[in-house]
Amino acid sequence: MPRLLVFQHVAAEPLGTLDPLIRRRGHRIRFKNFERHPDAQLNVDRYPGLVVLGGPMNVEDHPRRPHLANEMRAIERMLGQGKPVLGICLGAQLLAHVLGAPVSRNPVPEIGWYPLRKTAQGEADPVLAPLPAETPVFQWHGCRFDIPRDAVHLASSPDCPQQAFRHGDNAYGFQFHLEMDQRLVERWLANPLYREELANSGLAQDEEAIRTLTRRHIATMQGHAEAVFNNFLDLVGRPERRHTLPSREWA
Numbered sequence: 192m193p194r195l196l197v198f199q200h201v202a203a204e205p206l207g208t209l210d211p212l213i214r215r216r217g218h219r220i221r222f223k224n225f226e227r228h229p230d231a232q233l234n235v236d237r238y239p240g241l242v243v244l245g246g247p248m249n250v251e252d253h254p255r256r257p258h259l260a261n262e263m264r265a266i267e268r269m270l271g272q273g274k275p276v277l278g279i280c281l282g283a284q285l286l287a288h289v290l291g292a293p294v295s296r297n298p299v300p301e302i303g304w305y306p307l308r309k310t311a312q313g314e315a316d317p318v319l320a321p322l323p324a325e326t327p328v329f330q331w332h333g334c335r336f337d338i339p340r341d342a343v344h345l346a347s348s349p350d351c352p353q354q355a356f357r358h359g360d361n362a363y364g365f366q367f368h369l370e371m372d373q374r375l376v377e378r379w380l381a382n383p384l385y386r387e388e389l390a391n392s393g394l395a396q397d398e399e400a401i402r403t404l405t406r407r408h409i410a411t412m413q414g415h416a417e418a419v420f421n422n423f424l425d426l427v428g429r430p431e432r433r434h435t436l437p438s439r440e441w442a
Contacts, residue, residue: 194218194219194220194221194238195213195218195219195220195221195239195241195242195427196223196235196241196242197221197222197223197242197243197244198223198242198243198262198265198282199222199224199225199226199244200225200226200244200246200247200248200281201226201246201247202224202226203378203382203385204244204245204246204280205244206220206242206244207370207371207372207375208369208370208371208372208413208416208417208420209242209370209420212417212420212421213424216424221238225256225258225262229257230257231258233261233262235265235272235274236268238269238274239274239427239428240274240276240424240426240427240428241265241266241269241274241275241276241277242277242278242279242282243266243276243277243278243279243281243282243286244279244280244281244282245279245280245281245282245331245368246280247384247385247388248281249284249294249333250281250284250288250294250334251294259285262285263289266278266285266286267289270289270290270358270359270362273359273361274361275362275426275427276361276362276363277362277363277364277365278363278364278365279365279368279369279370280331280332280366280367280368281332282364283355283356283365283366284334284335284336284364286358286362286364287336287337287339287342287356287364288336290339290342290358291340292336292337292338292339292340292342293336293337294334294335294336295335295337296333296334297333297334297335297350297351298350299394300332300333301330301331301332301348301351302330302331302332302392302394302396302401303329303330303394303400303401303404304327304328304329304330304396304401304404304405304408305327305328305330305349305350305367306325306326306327306328306348306349307322307325307326307327307328307346307347307348307354308324308325308346308347308348309322309323309324309345310345310346310347312343312344312345313344313345313346313355316343316345316357317422318357318363318419318422318426319346319355319419319422320422321415321418321422322415323415326411326415327404327408327411327412328368328369328412329368329369329371329376329408329409329412330348330351330366330367330368331368331379332351332366333388335351335366336353336356336364336366337353338353338356339356339358341358342356342357342358343357343358344356345357346367351366354366354367355367360426361426363423369412369415369419369420370416370420371409371412372409372413373405373406376402376405376409377402380398380401386398389401
């Protein structure tokens with residue numbers, strides 16, 4: 192049975208809607224939770240795929256957070272083995288950094304709902320194919336990655352042109368958060384650290400604006416997300432039909 196390896200940085204940023212999709216397909220999940228176990232050993236050789244989630248830290252924090260350097264070595268090994276990797280937000284920045292691309296502060300943060308536009312290459316990409324040419328997606332980030340050399344630029348937004356890339360056939364970086372549902376949005380809006388970041392951002396979207404836009408857009412985004420994530424999971428291995436949910440594994 193395929194097992195996905197998941198790097199999680201903080202409890203506030205879980206797999207979201209990606210979790211039940213993975214489990215419905217019969218995959219088991221092996222979590223490496225760096226909030227609980229910052230010194231976790233990372234042996235990736237026995238896993239067929241990796242998902243690296245977001246978090247409030249940044250790539251530049253690796254001297255103070257050694258797990259980030261460990262993660263980047265693990266990502267590099269997965270890439271060297273030709274295994275599928277999906278990086279979301281911070282995860283995408285770590286993936287880009289491993290591939291030699293700079294990660295820096297975006298001129299303005301993106302917090303809330305923003306239009307995402309696929310590039311011509313994004314229109315032809317097998318994983319992003321279910322996304323419309325332009326669609327609103329949920330964002331929460333202050334940093335950005337450059338598109339790595341030899342990677343394919345898949346999507347952009349007006350305030351952050353570097354939104355998604357593919358390296359090779361099966362390594363993807365998404366700056367945006369397709370995995371969100373309404374409950375997770377509310378969880379972030381209630382988190383003191385995230386509330387402070389939003390309050391200090393100077394952005395037009397305040398809490399109530401984000402709630403209003405979430406009610407308007409979340410169902411549509413979740414439908415697109417299910418199709419996109421299933422396309423990525425096809426790279427890991429074909430679904431196995433099961434009648435019971437596989438267990439969650441924590442490291």
